[in-house]
Amino acid sequence: MFSSSLRTVARTQVRSFAKKAAPKKAAAPAAASGGGSDLAHQPSLKLFGVHARYATATYVAASKAGSLDAVETELLAIDSVTKSNPAFSSFLKDPTVAPSAKETQINSIFGDKISDITVNLMSALAGNARLSETDKVVGAYSELMKAKRGEVAAVITSAAPLSKAVADQVTAALKTKVGSAKVVLSMEVDPTIMGGLQVQIGDEFVDLSVASRIDAVSRSINGPQLSEL
Structure with a gap:
């Protein structure tokens, strides 16, 4: 108890x-x-x-x-x-x-x-x-x-902490996407993405990380080989 x-x-x-x-x-x-x-x-x-x-x-x-x-x-x-x-x-x-x-x-x-x-x-x-x-x-x-306050939650994941200048640039870019809605921004750090950014805004996810690009290149290289098996 x-x-x-x-x-x-x-x-x-x-x-x-x-x-x-x-x-x-x-x-x-x-x-x-x-x-x-x-x-x-x-x-x-x-x-x-x-x-x-x-x-x-x-x-x-x-x-x-x-x-x-x-x-x-x-x-x-x-x-x-x-x-x-x-x-x-x-x-x-x-x-x-x-x-x-x-x-x-x-x-x-x-x-x-x-x-x-x-x-x-x-x-x-x-x-x-x-x-x-x-x-x-x-x-x-x-x-x-x-939703009542007209806010849109956004989570920015980076490999290292972003400077205020970069964070402000990201926020400004997000505002152009959501129009009049207020962006409520939170930052997360994940070294495994290696570089670039991952952006979660509302229910939309955009992966601009270095890790995802490497993965895409790897798939493009291995794809034809796998299709020939």
């Missing part, structure tokens, strides 16, 4: 992260819709799969309550704690703890410390034995929020 001391640590870390992640001047939340249909609160991006269903249901509930940003902050806080707190991560992934027991523990850990919407999501994941997939649900919710 998750000890009381670890519960306290988890609560404290979530509250601390949420406070730091919250915007300095958050806009007042929109009034909750009393009688509107779910259609008016559906996200603009359609995702598929189990994780997407949890994320979309949470998005609709948060939209009705005018707390989309607050729920996103809380979910990112939980995800951060999961990655930084091995004990909490083990608790989420432990298959020997019954779903009902995990659900009780989740309510005990968070209780009224975060919004009912976020607690309900975590409780549902616990009850359905999916707490180990929390990071995927959080990722899906973040994708929905990026």
Whole structure:
């Protein structure tokens, strides 16, 4: 079981992260819709799969309550704690703890410390034995929020860290591709690509790495020989 001391640590870390992640001047939340249909609160991006269903249901509930940003902050806080707190991560992934027991523990850990919407999501994941997939649900919710803000996620992978000047050039090039959308750029380093770049923007992947070029040359050389066998 998750000890009381670890519960306290988890609560404290979530509250601390949420406070730091919250915007300095958050806009007042929109009034909750009393009688509107779910259609008016559906996200603009359609995702598929189990994780997407949890994320979309949470998005609709948060939209009705005018707390989309607050729920996103809380979910990112939980995800951060999961990655930084091995004990909490083990608790989420432990298959020997019954779903009902995990659900009780989740309510005990968070209780009224975060919004009912976020607690309900975590409780549902616990009850359905999916707490180990929390990071995927959080990722899906973040994708929905990026779409709402008109953002496009882009990941640039290079063999060595890019200078600011080169990174700015890449960002400018990406902006011409996505039009008015805001590019949210993250950089990764992978020495195995040897040089060049790999670009993941939305669901599109472009491989401009040296490794891919070498592989292409190798295939072109070996192709005719293989076809003659």
